[in-house]
Amino acid sequence: MAMTEQEILAGIGKIINEITGIPAAEVTPEKNFVDDLDIDSLSMVEIAVAAQDEFGVEIPDDQLKHLKTVKDVINFIQG
Amino acid sequence: MKVSQGAPGAKILAFGHYQPSKVVTNDDLSKTMETSDEWIRSRVGIQERRIAEAESEIDLAVQAGGKALAASGLPASDVDLVIVATCTMETQIPNAAGRVATRLGIDAPGALDVNTACSGFCYALAVANDAIRAGSATNVLVIGTERFSPWIDWTDRSTAVIFADGAGAAVVGPSDTPGIGPVVWGSAGDKADAIMVKDRHSFLQQEGQTVFRWATTALHPVARQACERAGVDPAELAAFVPHQANVRIIEAIARRIGADNAVVAKDIVLAGNTSAASIPMALSRMIERGEVPSGGLALLLGFGAGLTYAGQVVEIP
Numbered sequence: 001m002a003m004t005e006q007e008i009l010a011g012i013g014k015i016i017n018e019i020t021g022i023p024a025a026e027v028t029p030e031k032n033f034v035d036d037l038d039i040d041s042l043s044m045v046e047i048a049v050a051a052q053d054e055f056g057v058e059i060p061d062d063q064l065k066h067l068k069t070v071k072d073v074i075n076f077i078q079g
Numbered sequence: 080m081k082v083s084q085g086a087p088g089a090k091i092l093a094f095g096h097y098q099p100s101k102v103v104t105n106d107d108l109s110k111t112m113e114t115s116d117e118w119i120r121s122r123v124g125i126q127e128r129r130i131a132e133a134e135s136e137i138d139l140a141v142q143a144g145g146k147a148l149a150a151s152g153l154p155a156s157d158v159d160l161v162i163v164a165t166c167t168m169e170t171q172i173p174n175a176a177g178r179v180a181t182r183l184g185i186d187a188p189g190a191l192d193v194n195t196a197c198s199g200f201c202y203a204l205a206v207a208n209d210a211i212r213a214g215s216a217t218n219v220l221v222i223g224t225e226r227f228s229p230w231i232d233w234t235d236r237s238t239a240v241i242f243a244d245g246a247g248a249a250v251v252g253p254s255d256t257p258g259i260g261p262v263v264w265g266s267a268g269d270k271a272d273a274i275m276v277k278d279r280h281s282f283l284q285q286e287g288q289t290v291f292r293w294a295t296t297a298l299h300p301v302a303r304q305a306c307e308r309a310g311v312d313p314a315e316l317a318a319f320v321p322h323q324a325n326v327r328i329i330e331a332i333a334r335r336i337g338a339d340n341a342v343v344a345k346d347i348v349l350a351g352n353t354s355a356a357s358i359p360m361a362l363s364r365m366i367e368r369g370e371v372p373s374g375g376l377a378l379l380l381g382f383g384a385g386l387t388y389a390g391q392v393v394e395i396p
Contacts, residue, residue: 040122042327045292061288 005029008055008074015050019043029071051077083214089207089251090258091396092153092218094363095146096247097139098350099131105240114236124326128243128351130228136167136246137175140224141182143246143359148183151250153218158250160189160216162207164199164223164355166384167230168192179222189216196274197322197383198264199223199355200247201390204379205262207251208391222248223355232282241325242283243351247359260309263301264389267293274384294328294382299335301390302380306336309392316341317375317395318365322382323347323357338378342370354383362395371395 003011013024020043033039039047044067048059057077059067067073104127105116119125131139140163148155163175176190189210193203200223207219224246233239251259273289276282302321306313319341321329326347333343346361353360358379365371373395380390 041288042122042291042325045288046295046331049292049296061286061292064288 002078003055005074005078008077009070011054012051012070012073015047015054019046019050027070029069029074031070032068033070034068085212085214086253087212088254088257088259089211090254090394092250092252093147093150093396094247094249094359094366095143095148095150096245096360096363097142097146098129098245098360099134099139101130101132102127103130108240112234112236112239114240119240122327123241124345124347125240125351126348129245131226131244134226135169136165136224136226137178137182139226139244139246140165140175140179140222140248143224143248143356144179144183144220144222147248147250148220151252153250153252155184156186158185158188158218158220160207160210160219161185162191162193162203162219162221164193164195164203164221165225166194166196166199166354167225167227169229175224183220185220195381195383195385195387195389197324197352197354197357198381198385198387198389200358201262201379201381202264202387204249204251204259204393205264205389205391208259208262211251211253217253219251220248221251221359222246223357223359225354225356227283227354230276230283235282235284237287238283238285241352243353245350245353245356245360247356247361247363249359258394260305260311260392262389262391263305263308264387265301266388267297267386270386273386291325291328293386294324295331298380298382298388299332301388302332302336302378305378305380305390305392311376311392313337313378314339315376316378316392318342318344318362318371318377319380320344320358320362320365320377321380323350323361324352324383332380336378341378366395
């Protein structure tokens, strides 16, 4: 069964917390990674790699640069 | 046909290193490009780096090689093979090794350059180990030397804040017991474009995210395999000396190999990324500062352009 948006959001929140220390509760769909969460390009790679392990969806570097917000990542994972 | 008889093993007798004198700080760089001390420290972990002004990559190699030779106690005449790992030669002909040998008073040794970029020292050390064990050489001088500064676009913050100049060297000799473990080496030529100088008139360019992803996901298994092949539990390691590419890469690999008792080299903080020079320079300085025990085991792990990688366990001289 496909994961719900809430389940994916919780998973992303956990990953971001582990990599950057940002509280998972601050990771909400409308947040922009760079402007709102202050996450840099290398941390984004670490998040993409962790997301691949967690959700089984590969996020290549050429796609990663288009994923600006948490919602963008949720949509990408949902396909 | 006869075959040569080598030594039962080989070991590193001594290290040496050399940095040019000109220090370039992050604040210096922030005057000429859009960057800052905070940005550089958080992305790559470098505080300052050294740049050669008048000295060539050959000069740097001679300094480091001379120090390693002096520390080994061997006369230059005992060295019969010189291997120089470098990817920043100003011209490709002639090679570096022959000229470095002559400058050091080493008479007519085998002389070869190795270009596997940032993994160069580990490749060269493996060749030295094999040559001694096969009987092709008795004592080998292995040098990593790089002068990146002429290959850098000093307005490109994706490379200018990272790369630097320097040299590190090791003298390798025969041993009754193995002091250099089996090498694990390999390459990923499908990612050749990730770090490259396009043509002879271009500067170095790097796809940071691609390299970062590869380095943080593909290399910890190589490190573990190098330990396995040497029969060494990662918990036994006294030091982990990976190529000094980026503090975040160093920490990401270190977290995943179980080297819980090892001092992890972070020479990059004061040296920048000096490619083939970074591993011998880092370990040489750790020895000089008394941070690692003589006779302890160090895991070396080189990785970089090619993409190429190589790693092995060595006994610290």
